[in-house]
Amino acid sequence: MKIIDLNEKRNNKKYTVASLFAGAGGLDIGLERAGFKTVWANDIDKDACATHELWSKAEVVQGDIGKIDYFEVPDTDIITGGFPCQGFSLAGPRKINDERNKLYRYFVKLVEVKQPYAFVAENVKGILTLGDGEIIEAIIEDFSSKGYDVYPNLVNAADYGVPQDRWRVLLYGFRKDLKVKDFEFPKPFPYKVTLKEALKDMPEPKSSDVCNAAYSSRFMSRNRKRGWNEVSYTIPAMSKQVTLHPSSPDMIKTGEDNWIFGEGKTRRFSWQEAAVIQTFPRGMEFTGNLTSKYRQIGNAVPVKLAEVVGKKLYEILEEKLSAKDLSQKVGE
Structure with missing residues (x-):
């Protein structure tokens, strides 16, 4: 197909x-x-x-x-x-x-x-x-x-x-x-596409489409969240390092190379959202398990x-x- x-x-x-x-x-x-x-x-x-x-x-x-x-x-x-x-x-x-x-x-x-x-x-x-x-x-x-x-x-x-x-x-x-x-x-280009524009009308993902692994000390060593009116951080190939969805609360710096999550629901981008941020066509299929999908998208x-x-x-x-x-x- x-x-x-x-x-x-x-x-x-x-x-x-x-x-x-x-x-x-x-x-x-x-x-x-x-x-x-x-x-x-x-x-x-x-x-x-x-x-x-x-x-x-x-x-x-x-x-x-x-x-x-x-x-x-x-x-x-x-x-x-x-x-x-x-x-x-x-x-x-x-x-x-x-x-x-x-x-x-x-x-x-x-x-x-x-x-x-x-x-x-x-x-x-x-x-x-x-x-x-x-x-x-x-x-x-x-x-x-x-x-x-x-x-x-x-x-x-x-x-x-x-x-x-x-x-x-x-x-x-x-x-x-x-x-x-x-x-x-x-x-x-004379303009930049924001996360708000890119992810417009994207449905809330299934839990199985989001990496829910524990957040490592490496992940927590810097800010991982950008807002709706900004562009995303780089989409990585490693699922555990995928940055946060803009609906997540702001991260709070507590020390050198140390951040914590604010109050509220925090989640990474789903693999579908990561694909859209990488400007793959919406609805494009990726084969393999969740880790493989993130890897393919982040390497592209x-x-x-x-x-x-x-x-x-x-x-x-x-x-x-x-x-x-x-x-x-x-x-x-």
Whole structure:
């Protein structure tokens, strides 16, 4: 059953996408809305792949990307993904090939083998300061050596129609023969979507749809609640760390790194509310248990931010490919 219509904005989908670390497909849905077509997707998370298959017509391959033959991945115009960066913080500034960063290396290798027109990679903002900035420089150099001009962009999803403070780095890479120079990410929208607007008419959730686990000392170390007329804190992937619904009483600071709940009913966002804050379509289904649903939602790129990413990408490809015959991949 296809549960959402991704053809509402563009019916003529010209450019194809292969998606690594695709998860439930937040980035892919946004790109589809901007005019792209995801034809292949991969993730190791079984539930995330099942969720992706609910809405996507792509070939979804569940499993370790390191065990997939690169040449079995179809040729596409774009490659996307959000590679983990845990190893970067532990490795020396130039040890970008550290074993802990193998997922990053798979992404780079696939781009090198397939030579798409462009790639888009998403990561946490901390990647800009790891190794005093030398890690991001090494990443840019790595992709540049494979034939790409790379532009890192630090953005807050709240500036692009997402009711949530969520700082992320978006790496745009363009094949050098496209001659994309002086790239600039779209300017922030002149408004912000509040929780009141985003959650309007949302029904009270069932208890089984809300994480009711105990609140840890880590959770209680800072304020976890924002009001109706604000944007949410970042939606995390860990269910126990999901922040509070705005109907909850204000938290009270009692000391350094110590807060308590005010009087009244306190609860976390339900997984459905978290999905809406991540700008997934209302009513979208997610497979798996409650912990898995929260994880899929929290790991995703917000759909509306992804749509902004896609529109800019589409605009550049239309301009560059209409000006020059680049139908042949580099090396063909």
